[in-house]
Amino acid sequence: MTNKKFRSKKGKERASLIIIYAILILISLIWLIPFFILIIQSFSGGSGMASNTFFPKSWTFENYVKLFKETKFLTWYGNTMLVSVLVTAVQTVIVLMTSYALSRLRFKMRKPLMNVMLILGMFPGFLSMTAVYFVLKEIHLTQNLFGLILVYSASSAMQYYICKGFFDTLPKSLDEAARIDGASRHTVFVKIILPLAKPIVIYTILTAFIAPWGEYMFSSFIMLGDPDKYTVAVGMKSWIDNPTLASEYFTVFCAAAVVVSIPITALFIWLQRYYVEGVTGGSVKG
């Protein structure tokens, strides 16, 4: 008998786990380091971005004080919050209703409509920027936050795809049972489908909030020339456009970036438990 060496299954598993974790840690470092630099720089006492050391030489809270006291950041923050919240509300409602209609109702041109929306969605939105600007100008909505809300939520229906996919997985017989029980389409949607679609509602809210929160291109164009109407992205960009201003405002910029990231992080932490939770179990045989 040859003395063949068997590697234990356990050892093999451990080896592969070590490799997997090593790769994951490396990737997360690449992801996290810029964020750490941002946070650290926001507490840096020196000014300018040219720094020889990873950790700043002196620590200070001054950047945050300056941010709120000396700049228009708070106004911009309010602007952005207003736009994002309203866009989120409008977009969530439109996306959910469109998706439900496309998932459940059968009407003429349904397929072509879905395809057209999908293809249109593939073009970057800024292609239409000049045209949108002139249209807004005609209806006097340039340099106006509501103009921005209109632009952001106008194409909401095109986000139907993921949401419709989720609705498709909910059994149609639930709708039918409810309709026979006496519910109108609207009641079915509100009382049966929405409670079951919590994860996708959360997903829709999150994506709807994040997009306008960080959007730069449209708002820079529409709000051009009125610093009081800037959103955070446009305002902060104005600090680092000029090389002299940039070195003065760099640490403040970092502080602002940290403040900007707070709502999204909070929103995600609050909503993530619904995100994971599946609720369809037990509706039908399973």
Next chain:
Amino acid sequence: MANVSLKHIYKVYPNGTKAVNDFNMEIEDKEFIVFVGPSGCGKSTTLRMIAGLEDISAGELKVGDTVVNDVEPKDRDIAMVFQNYALYPHMNVYENIAFGLRLRKLSKDEIHNKVVEAADILGITEYLGKKPKEMSGGQRQRVALGRAIVREPKVMLLDEPLSNLDAKLRTQMRAEIAKLHKKLGTTFIYVTHDQVEAMTMGTRIVVMKDGFVQQIDTPKNLYSYPANKFVAGFIGTPQMSFFEGTLKKHDESVTIKFDFSDSEITVPYSMLYKAKPAILDGKTKVYIGFRAEDVSIAEGEQEKGAVVNVVVSHREELGSETLIYGDLCGGSESAVNSKIIIKDSGGYDIKSGDIIKVALDIDKIHLFDKETEQSVLPRIPEYNYLDCQVKNGKLKFHGIECEMPSAIKCADVDGELLLPVNAIVFGGKLKADVKTCEQFNGINLLMLSLNGKRLFAVSSEKIEESTVNVGIDFKKITVVADSKTVIEPIPETNSFDCSFVKRKSVRSIEENGKTQNKKAVEFGFMAEGVFFGASDESAQKIFSALGVKNAFASQYRMECSIYDIEVSDSGIPAEVNSILDYGECKFLKCTVGKNTVYVKSDKEYGGKIFLSPNMDKIGISEKERDIKLI
């Protein structure tokens, strides 16, 4: 608590596929109807049309006395149980059952009482607080039933409610649903693909295949008198054994010859007298069917009767009985049409490969045409087939002579008389003895003896006398001589091609002393260039079936009975060819375009006349897809 009436119901999909074809049925109050058939036969679609979850392409659906074609599901007063239960997963059992009641805005106490009562009936009181996912399949199905019964609907619809349960639970729930039906006294419509469920639960069963209704009857009648080969094979386990073969009649006996084997049996003709004579020529191929319990291993005396030799291929022990599978002797192993299944009480030492003698119970034979697969051994025969002689305007058959009405002109011939069973009318000059009187679904089939010869007749009333006076309705008879039809019956219906049109008309209406011209749009049918106004109801039916655009573009066929069309001042122009005098009534034979039209008339007309059908009694069909609309 209502009857349901389906009239000419069709489901046609936009691509032209017909899922349900001309479904007609009257469902009585408190009946338990089962739709059964293989998957894709249209049974679920029909149920969903009754529920209002699918649009009805054409036809009329009534629940109680109201037409509900365009009524929302929630307003039809029906309840439905789904195959996958369709319980609302985020609500507990109590809320699930109460959901429908809450939408109907009942008071809290009322809801509570009803939910508790329903839960009590179904034995789910202890689960009221549970969520559906915490329950087993059987319990969930009970909740689904509870949700349906709590609203006290007029009609309960059940769409394969037991298919997701295991075999033991299914049997148990089957009994419970049957019990529930008795207790509630509601009309139940139940869809299943399982013929055992259908047979055990239904008061009547609808067998469907490829969108067509095959047969509607009680379980026992379906089993004993299947209308075609499909029903015969679908209903009953083990499946009926089919053989191809031919039948040949010699005087008073019939020889049955089985193909794919050397088996041949001879039986007295009296056992097959209802069979269509055309198949007894020894050439026409038929399917011969026997149920497993109607064939047995021959013993003693039986060996002389209808006995065939069978090679046993294998056997299945079922405990109380044994199924023996075999092939008719002389047949090839692979021939499907010589396989036979024998149900036996066991105790025989039979091994595979043995050759045994098997007795066939000819009283229980089933015969189906090979081409159409329809039964050729009907319970109520359509025609009496008799030899006859026409001489000097007199018809001679069964040794008697009848004067023919002047309408029938025929040279003297010897031929075959096809006398429909309903062409024998009571109260004529001929005296006949009543031999038997059998009743099937409200129709009485009489076997008469006329001059010592057999004659079938039907009557709506039960006849108890031993002799009756009968006559012959000459309108319905056919005489064939040398394979040529020499006397034809009058068709029952006339048909015209027509189109659906819109007509604008101006009506003068006097209002407050002023005469006002009001424009009105009228819908109607254009046949042979003549406009016939359609009722709003008819127009609505056509619009809902075809849509406004197609309604005017389609071609239609207008049908009316020969009794529902009359001669009038205006209407379809027609040319009278001849007047047919049948004694008690006269008919005008006219030509309209290329068609021949018959009209009942008391007066005699000649030359050109105008015909107008009774618009209340016409039938309208769409020509291209053959959909009966009105």
